[in-house]
Amino acid sequence: MSTAVLEQEEQLVAFKLGGETYGIPISLVHEIIRCSEITQVPRTADYVRGVINLRGKVVPVLDLRLRLGLPPMEETRTTRIVVVEVENGIIGMIVDAVSEVLRLPMSQIEPPSELVASIETDLIRGVGKRDQDLVILLDIYKTLKVHLE
Numbered sequence: 001m002s003t004a005v006l007e008q009e010e011q012l013v014a015f016k017l018g019g020e021t022y023g024i025p026i027s028l029v030h031e032i033i034r035c036s037e038i039t040q041v042p043r044t045a046d047y048v049r050g051v052i053n054l055r056g057k058v059v060p061v062l063d064l065r066l067r068l069g070l071p072p073m074e075e076t077r078t079t080r081i082v083v084v085e086v087e088n089g090i091i092g093m094i095v096d097a098v099s100e101v102l103r104l105p106m107s108q109i110e111p112p113s114e115l116v117a118s119i120e121t122d123l124i125r126g127v128g129k130r131d132q133d134l135v136i137l138l139d140i141y142k143t144l145k146v147h148l149e
Helices: 119-123 140-148
Strands: 009-017 020-025 029-034 048-054 057-063 080-086 089-095 097-105 124-130 133-138
Touching: 009 080, 009 089, 009 133, 020 097, 048 089, 080 097, 080 140, 097 124, 119 140
Parallel strands: 020 133, 057 089
Antiparallel strands: 009 020, 009 097, 029 080, 048 057, 080 089, 124 133
């Protein structure tokens, strides 16, 4: 009789930003869409690109590169809007590309290092190790908190 214990794992949607791989829990992802016409809204934070009409719903869209302090980049054919559903509603995040859905064992996830601590590291809830690659796990609630309140 086998006494193997199934290790808990986290299922993530992985996406690219500036050459790095980021991940958010798949349970929060409502859908992934191609970039569409974004209506600008005056007097919003610089990382808020505006709003889109998603099947009759007005959805705010933010540029995740700018939100994380990365340099802006022109949209390409791989640019996507990841639409997430959080307690305060639905919001879209522009990313360079969506790469895959992946499963990371909890044993392969570590808290962010104190060495790279900065004001914005509270947006990162951990770093996942996968083969030779690292996946930066975003705390989506903290990332979107400034916008949603």
